[in-house]
Amino acid sequence: MATKKVTKDEKLQKIPVPLKWHISDGIITRFATNMTVQIIENEFKVSFFEIKPEIIVDPSTPLPKEVLAECVASVIVTPDRLPKFIEALQKQLEIYNSI
Numbered sequence: 001m002a003t004k005k006v007t008k009d010e011k012l013q014k015i016p017v018p019l020k021w022h023i024s025d026g027i028i029t030r031f032a033t034n035m036t037v038q039i040i041e042n043e044f045k046v047s048f049f050e051i052k053p054e055i056i057v058d059p060s061t062p063l064p065k066e067v068l069a070e071c072v073a074s075v076i077v078t079p080d081r082l083p084k085f086i087e088a089l090q091k092q093l094e095i096y097n098s099i
Helices: 082-098
Strands: 034-040 043-052 068-077
Touching: none
Parallel strands: none
Antiparallel strands: 034 043, 043 068
16 A cells, blocks of 8 residues: 655645734833844844933033943844834835835
């Protein structure tokens, strides 16, 4: 009796399921002025930072030698999802620029 070899594509059957987007009441929206992208093994680590400069009220005060950039969020993204995120960001930027 012959057996049929099952291909990888046949094993990975995709069934579309709609997403129900939910943002928790406890989520804190932070302002990001900078970001870094690092490659860590097989993923991308995207970190967002908020610059918090010192408050200087006296103009004779010397400028600080450095400014704190506080990490407000860090996300790991797989290589197959990163192009989709970039595409979504690019589309939103194009819409913003067209207004």
